[in-house]
Structure formats: C-alpha cells, structure tokens
Amino acid sequence: SGSIFTKSPLDYEMERSYWLVIEASNQASRPIGSQIEVYVGVVNVNDNAPITEEMLYYASIPENSPANTPIITLVARDDDDD
Ligand SMILES: [Ca+2]
Numbered sequence: 001s002g003s004i005f006t007k008s009p010l011d012y013e014m015e016r017s018y019w020l021v022i023e024a025s026n027q028a029s030r031p032i033g034s035q036i037e038v039y040v041g042v043v044n045v046n047d048n049a050p051i052t053e054e055m056l057y058y059a060s061i062p063e064n065s066p067a068n069t070p071i072i073t074l075v076a077r078d079d080d081d082d
C-alpha cells in the first residue's frame with residue numbers, strides 16, 4: 001500500500017489536473033512490478049481577490065433618488081478561472 005501527497009501547494013490557475021504514473025513492485029531478487037495511472041483533479045478555490053482599475057472609488061448620489069438609480073459603474077478582473 002502507499003499514499004500520494006503533495007510536495008508543494010497546487011495552483012488551479014497554473015495546472016488543473018495531473019496524470020500520475022504509480023509503480024509498485026515486490027522486493028524479490030528479481031522484482032515484479034506493474035504500473036497504474038492516477039488522475040488528480042485540482043479543485044478551484046477563490047484565492048484571488050478582484051482587481052479594479054482604481055484602488056478606491058468615490059461616488060455620490062442626490063438624496064431622495066428613486067430606487068434603481070445608477071450610482072457607479074466599475075470594472076473588475078479576477079484571476080480565479082471559471
Ligand atoms: Ca490559485
């Protein structure tokens with residue numbers, strides 16, 4: 001038996017999956033072994049904050065403005081794929 005561990009943190013945005021070739025053999029003087037492939041999928045987590053063009057936005061709106069009055073439009077990019 002054996003277990004597979006990560007050597008370092010994985011990054012979904014860099015590599016989404018791995019095909020590993022696992023080889024096992026006995027300890028005979030003439031070892032007999034075989035291989036199997038293992039698919040490892042990396043699950044995306046929300047590890048990137050959104051990036052906007054400005055660090056800070058100021059907006060103003062007249063009091064008593066009706067509901068659904070647009071206040072500000074900004075564009076953000078997020079390095080988390082999907
Ligand atoms: Ca990442």
Ligand SMILES: [Ca+2]
Nearest residue numbers: 046048078080
């Ligand atoms: Ca994110």
Ligand SMILES: [Ca+2]
Nearest residue numbers: 045046047080
């Ligand atoms: Ca991510």
